Amino acid sequence: MSSSAATGPRRLGRPGHDSASVLAVAVRVFNERGYDGTSMEDLARALGLSKSAIYHHVSGKQELLRRSLDRALDALFAVTEEEPARTGPAVDRLEHVLRGSVRVLVAELPHVTLLLRVRGNTEVEREALRRRRAFDRFVAELVRRGVEEGDVRPDIDPALTSRLLFGMVNSIAEWYRPGGRTGTEQLVAGATTLAFAGLRRG
Amino acid sequence: MSSSAATGPRRLGRPGHDSASVLAVAVRVFNERGYDGTSMEDLARALGLSKSAIYHHVSGKQELLRRSLDRALDALFAVTEEEPARTGPAVDRLEHVLRGSVRVLVAELPHVTLLLRVRGNTEVEREALRRRRAFDRFVAELVRRGVEEGDVRPDIDPALTSRLLFGMVNSIAEWYRPGGRTGTEQLVAGATTLAFAGLRRG
DNA sequence: CTTGAAACCGACCGAATGTTCGGTTAGTAA
DNA sequence: TTACTAACCGAACATTCGGTCGGTTTCAAG
Structure with a gap:
């Protein structure tokens, strides 16, 4: 129990969002503004990320x-x-x-x-x-x-x-x-x- | 009863759409594709008009x-x-x-x-x-x-x-x-x- | 015919859209 | 230190967006 303790499983690489947390935020914004009414810029703002960073986690x-x-x-x-x-x-x-x-x-x-x-x-x-x-x-x-x-x-x-x-x-x-x-x-x-x-x- | 018979009230000018008929078609398309998902180009196509012609009937x-x-x-x-x-x-x-x-x-x-x-x-x-x-x-x-x-x-x-x-x-x-x-x-x-x-x- | 009114079009504009790309930063493991 | 992994950024992209503008077409009435 050294690698995945109560503090959570330490992942490799730079910490930040993973695709699951991006999804959670995105769906919340989709519901607020509607899917078509939500731009990738809107998502980026809600995530505290740049637009391009989103494409590291999901295909689009x-x-x-x-x-x-x-x-x-x-x-x-x-x-x-x-x-x-x-x-x-x-x-x-x-x-x-x-x-x-x-x-x-x-x-x-x-x-x-x-x-x-x-x-x-x-x-x-x-x-x-x-x-x-x-x-x-x-x-x-x-x-x-x-x-x-x-x-x-x-x-x-x-x-x-x-x-x-x-x-x-x-x-x-x-x-x-x-x-x-x-x-x-x-x-x-x-x-x-x-x-x-x-x-x-x- | 010569100007507005059962054939309908003859209007002045070139016949075609009025703002009411534009509204009716627009709302239909809005419901099919969603308001945000509908472009003015979509409306124009559904109306059989050019995009700019729509602005003759409504402000936007x-x-x-x-x-x-x-x-x-x-x-x-x-x-x-x-x-x-x-x-x-x-x-x-x-x-x-x-x-x-x-x-x-x-x-x-x-x-x-x-x-x-x-x-x-x-x-x-x-x-x-x-x-x-x-x-x-x-x-x-x-x-x-x-x-x-x-x-x-x-x-x-x-x-x-x-x-x-x-x-x-x-x-x-x-x-x-x-x-x-x-x-x-x-x-x-x-x-x-x-x-x-x-x-x-x- | 002319006149007036309403409908309509093509070309265009600035801004916003979703997505790509090459490079950078921050962390873990050996 | 080095190697590796994952997260992230800025600039640019082709396209589409809502909207504007000046001019043209089609009708009824005089």
Whole structure:
């Protein structure tokens, strides 16, 4: 325990940023100003670096975006592959995916936020949109089966239901800031209750 | 009725675009590629015009954005000024604002969509964000009073409730396209039911 | 025809964009 | 000290950006 103690693993060469810390700062700025609204000069300023130094860590602006989007999507798909999302009644599986999505959203907030704003201008963005649509299809299928199994109200179109439901969940990214007065589990409980039980007190 | 018949009002000068038709096309492109991701060259191509011709109709890119955002915000505030939004039990007022918001969202879809994506990079955007926050406060206040009056479930924080509720409503802009199989009133009914009654069938 | 009004174009401008390149600096290990 | 590794910088790059300018084209009305 001489090389990697509690002080952190001493790396070789000149100390400073690595590609992970560059990514973290970049994603934060992307979310503040929008991806297209952020210049490499903006990133350099936020990092306390020159523009050219960024290219030592990453191949360019697009790589920063791609790595962020992949991280968000990997976390979301991980939820759909958990056991409670694959067995049992569809409503219960749906509830598990909904709760899991809220938790992922909070845990990977900057990356999920970026994902939810992708427009499809480049190939990197279009690939992310493709994966996101696959996730949406997974959820829509659960709602459909929930209706079939008699647990979900059949008077609203399943496709509409799943979109409104996850629209609500995804909207959390627009305002939630960790460290505020709302905790993760409070968020999970609120969203789940509103989704499954509704607003009016019973 | 010789100058403005059913064929439409014959205008003076060379026919072509006016500032309204330029705005409509511009907002469509803004929503496809994002405001920052759209160049004046992109707009010119979509309009079938040269770049410089656009400046005959509007003062610049920002005016297009401002006019679109104002239109969306004016329509939303109009709902809060209607009589059913100002008198009676808070839950009912809330339901009226929710239904009205969905209708505005559909009627002014491109403009509301643009509004919901504003980041605050320019003064035009910051002004829009200020007005939007005022709308959100109006809604949050209704939820708070709904709890006070005993009609809204008190086990979820009112601020959280209003955000999730209108997060759901606003998310409609992300996918809804008029002319599809989902009609406006179906949308209003679906959102209202999900919000007030919840997902599980009772 | 002429006149007036509105729409439009090509050429251009200064500034900002993402990226490259050759060289430098600050640290670890032998 | 020397060798090595990684982080970093300044200057320049081709391109694109939003916007300007002076002049031209297309219509209705007189």
